[in-house]
Amino acid sequence: MSQQGKPTVVVIGNGMVGYKFCEKLIAKTAAFQLVVFGEEPRRAYDRVHLSEFFNGKSAEDLSMSTEEWYAENNIVLHLGDSVTDINRKDKVVYSLHDVAQPYDYLVFATGSSAFVPDVPGVEKEGVFVYRTIEDLELMQAYAKIARKGAVMGGGLLGLEAAKALIDLGLEETHVVEFAPRLMPRQVDSVGSNMLQAKLEELGLQMHLQKSTTNILGDGKIDGLQFADDTLLQVDMLVISAGIRPRDELAKKAGLEVGPRGGIVVNDRMQTSDDHIFAIGECALHEGMIYGLVAPGYEMADTVATLLCQGEKLFTGYDMSTKLKLIGVDVASFGDPFVSEPDARTIAFEDKNKGIYKRINLSTDGKYLLGGVLVGDAAAYNILLQTVNNKLTLPPNPEDLILGSRGGEGDTGAGVMSLPDEALICSCESVTKGDICSAVTEDGVSSLEGMKKCTKAATCCGGCAPLVKDLISETLKANGAYVKNNVCEHFDFSRQELFDLLKLNNIRTYDEALDTFGKGDGCESCKPTIASILASLWNDVIAKQSTIQDSNDRYLANIQKGGTYSVVPRIPGGEITPEKLIVIGQVAQKYGLYTKITGGQRIDLFGAHVSDLPDIWEELIDAGFESGHAYGKALRTVKSCVGSTWCRFGLQDSVSFAIEVEDRYKGIRAPHKLKGGVSGCIRECAEAQSKDFGIIATEKGYNLYVCGNGGSKPQHAQLLATDIDKDTCIKYLDRFLMFYINTADALTRTATWLNKLDGGMAYLKNVIINDSLGICEQLEQEMQSLIKNYHCEWKEVVQNPELRKGFAHFVNAPREKDPQVKLAPMRGQVKAMEW
């Protein structure tokens, strides 16, 4: 008993599951005194998102709760102190730092450690495991001096570690796997091959069926030797060959452990001692260690419920997973491997796009048993729901993976057909019923609100799209008008604000805030309104510089270290030798790094803010204009060389690209806009990956719209066929203006179209058949934007008042920021690491 006379629960381990156990117990009762020992120096953090540490998340960002939370809930937390001994007879645990803590109940949540195989040389410098923040810090430091890295293990975690090595900037990253294929436990062999091809595209080099016999090097690693006597030269190795449950303390205390590790527990998570429980990755249940967080949380809930005299048993858990590897979607759900004669299998493979999908159906074709998705896992959530809730399949189950093409809203309506018990967030055990009632009863209407109210989507985040769909579908079903407010200062969506500002002829941010908002504004509403005002009136944005996003305020993109980039417009990618020379001279004079961009022009990096006006003055004198690389505006219209030189060219694509780029330059939109013009169907300008793409035909041009590169590439769709140049421009005017008038802030055309009710058919009707009767107006609005074009940099260069805004120190305008540091690289400079 504790001093307060409450029974004491001691938790060993402050990892994800140990923490979750405390949270669940506190939520149910205040009847226990909780004491937690954690071996790591910091509070429990989100290990699932550990890799985000390399993308700039700090240890604090990953933390699962605050110091205050433990204090508020009266939990005694010993950090950096591990339990070393247990006296089960007197019920006392002893720690490294000599704490003797009596307990009534003891919970093992000691997790696991990385399994390190017994290969000679594992102790060498440069060999790492991937489990804790400290491991990552060590890797990060070592990666600075390493060029080639390898990961031992091609499973879920190994691939994640490999991606991390790429992100750490290693020149070569290798994956060494003992099995003949990747992710053997989750994905079948066809899927593995597809995955391998995709990962090779990302730059990973695969070595399958390789068993490492020796880690070479004098004190520090310089290579790997394999059983087949081949060698691989590397100077850094991450071992990710599986996990080993941390059962050493349990074993010492005489608790039963499995032959291959793990603390043996029953369905109540009790160990061989009734007063001692084990949960998470250290627990061995029915011969199984669960290396995922969701089953661990379920175990935590089981113990918390039992301690409160509730009834709950843990009877195994689904091992469905979705790989978080950025760049390649991989998911496996239900039983991924079951095949004939126990199941019917439908598979779909597209080698060209690198997509493989397989679903396994019950022999009567009524139920989904499981499957594998590689290359496109968008359907993962709904398929998992279909398995877990034993939903009966539609008559054409192949639609599940082929998709009933172009049918938006399908997924939305789909979620409403799930039963109320359907587990939507498996990490936090939140059901569909919980989510719908939070909307209906507690008035929750946003994902953020739902996270606070039910904790759904707060852990791995995989269910966030489903949760969002459920919120908006429930709102719609309740007859509510689904709102999408800009921020706390305006109770309006971007579209509503756009209309309000237009109707009321509002020209400044302050007027907008005084008339329609409250408070003093923020970093969300200021740039949104700045963009709306620019789209409406195309006024000089530098006049209201402090409401612009940083890049728009300084008319340049800010880089690591605080310098800026300079991107002059080079319409269609065509440039004269004279102008090329000027760019070279300017770069030399101001010490800038030059690079040809992916948009067929030249970017000059590393400019001091105080040099920007001088640099632009020289460029403008030579006939250049702003390239708007910093704005949500037209970027480039990419061209191929076309009929002027190319033997296949059908039309003069360069001239047309220049004409289009000049027409729309400077126009502000909800997001950036890119275009392309190809001289024939070979499509060398990649026009179909752009917001608008024009491809020459024998008779004229085909016009495509709403394509996107970026992280979710999407091909543009055909809007009109064989049209002449004037019609093409007319449709483009209408299309662009319609997008500008109706899209949400920061929504590219592709996403806008995906959300547009009626999709492409509707868009065609509006743009070509004028179904809304607004085409004339759209054309006029576009005309007035074009008429108001000005080069923003020219305005600044010619205006001493505006120029003043580009000093780093206002009280020492000629002095540069002494903090800016550049490092040499291949004869030029680069920004210093941050």
Add this chain to the structure above:
Amino acid sequence: MEVAVLTSVEWVLVCKTYDVPQNGGACVKHHDEQIAIYNFSRRGEWYATQNLCPHKQQMVLSRGMIGSTGDTCEPKVACPFHKKTFSLLSGECLSGDDYQIKTYPVQVVGDEVFIGFEK
């Protein structure tokens, strides 16, 4: 603005009011220190903080966007890099991180802006 007499503070003239854009910030130099100074003209208030964003050690807070948050309209600045926000009153990070930035008292006399440094 009221002129408080604080003996332990040295007031240094750093710039003119018109040097700092309305509802925005600018950076001033005092010996080797870089200080971000904000002209919150919408509220008729002035604030000053360190110019260094503690997240990635970048000298940029003066180029951030200012605004307010919550029912109390706590004044804040958002770093241009990753939009972490900081209270202009307490220097506390408002985006849930443990960062803390330094704040300085500001006085405006006529068109002259003074920052108070601890002696």
